[in-house]
Amino acid sequence: MTKRHDGRSNLDVRKLQAKAGVIKKADGSAYFKIGNTAAYAAVYGPRELHPKFMQNPRTGILRCSYNMLPFSTTERNRPGPSRRSKELSLVTQKALLPVVDLSEYPNAVVDVFIELSETDAGSRCAGICAAAIALADAGITMKDLVPAVSVGLINNELVVDLDGEEEHMNENETPDVPIAMIPSTGEYTLLQMDGIMTKDQVLEALTLVKPALQEILKVQKQALKDRFSEGEQK
Amino acid sequence: MSKLLVNERAIVVPGELIAEGMDFLPSTGTYRANDHIIANRLGLLQVSGKVVKTVPLSGVYQPKKNDVVIGKVIDVLISGWRVDIGGAYSAVIGLKDGTFDFVARGADLTKYFCIDDYAAVKITNVTSQNLIDISAKGQGLGKLTGGRLITVNSAKVPRVIGKSGSMVSLLKRATGCRIVVGQNGLIWINGTPEEEYVVVGAIRMIEKYAHISGLTNRVETYLKEKLGEEALNRPEVPEEQVGESERPPMRERRPDRDRPRSRFEGRDRRERRPPRDRPPMQASEEKTPQGSEE
Known part of the structure; x- marks a missing residue:
């Protein structure tokens, strides 16, 4: 097995770091860093939803916002909503919605704001990971956490968790599949594809990521536990 | 065979497997999937007999009657x-x-x-x-009116109040501040700025060490340090009216003049009553022949 440019094996994820409760004024918040990609997530609510026409009397709704900060990339990223950020907000919402239960809060909203302070590939996955921790920290009823990571194809080999350099190899032609999963049921809540892979490769990727997702899940859980056991060590 | 996989009073996170087997019953903050009990809220695990539940550590306030x-x-x-x-x-x-x-x-x-x-x-x-x-x-x-408001997480309010109000009354007694603790985590403090500052510091400390035992001792030490030894030995402050909601005192009413409370309360009485300086004799003269004598 050939080593990757940063010395990882094909199944290794980048260095992980996570912390819950980083934003004081939010009802729940989290920081998640994978390699050089860092995401902050803040959760507000459940709270009253305005404008009123968006309210759903059957259940509360989840509203996600994905935003890359202007300084997060090597070249300045123009602030404000874009086609890309709108899409990623939507896929983030769809990735998280299957685990959260907002039926207790009709007409209300849970807002999730994801801000990317550093981006080096895999930012939507980092955002989802951070948002899952933040939602749990906010005391939202959810049946599981959601870990997410991408799988790419380099030199016809599947590799887990591409970084920026790998993603930009071969004139940005590296195929890339971000995947999010509900660990307890094994259901996938995010599956997109950029580039071309064969059906078999995609199916293989789905099983290949599982150890990586478990590793991320462990870090997510630990972040939540550390938040409330801080004082005990003192 | 059923077994508990997590220690009681441990912190559980959503998706964490708590127990295996059908002998346990899931309560708040947990759910059953096949023969497993899994947490669906972040909280402290509590097991009473067969019932497994979690006590929330965070989250927005859940309104409850009589709070x-x-x-x-x-x-x-x-x-x-x-x-x-x-x-x-x-x-x-x-x-x-x-x-x-x-x-x-x-x-x-x-x-x-x-x-x-x-x-x-x-x-x-x-x-x-x-x-x-x-x-x-x-x-x-x-x-x-007046005073200052601070916010703590509503999950920590029980510790701020203490067992049957012991913690708040300790703070009230030691600092002389008037304090109202809302179950939703808003706390109103009214006293001199120095006293208020001490209370805010104490509450921030309670917030930080909320889930650790020996909290009262910790707060007492803090108060002694800030206010001196004698602060804790002050007599209990009688419970007083804090808000402005108070029924108007009854003694101000004059039974000889005022009618009982009625739906006309508050309206200008002179409009509905005959003038007070109407000669009283006229009325009684008309009535006496039938009423008082015979």
């Missing part, structure tokens, strides 16, 4: 006030529950509560449709 909370008036309605009590839904003070005064049709309600006013209120009803009724009438309730 005293501190709310902020966000709107003045036709007959009442809309109040933000920090939960997912806002609450309403009905006109009757806002004041003891008679309020005439079309009167200006901002006289009693205005937008951005804070009030200590009690939750009188929470409906299944999440409509919350609150009242500002009652002991210790009403508009809050």
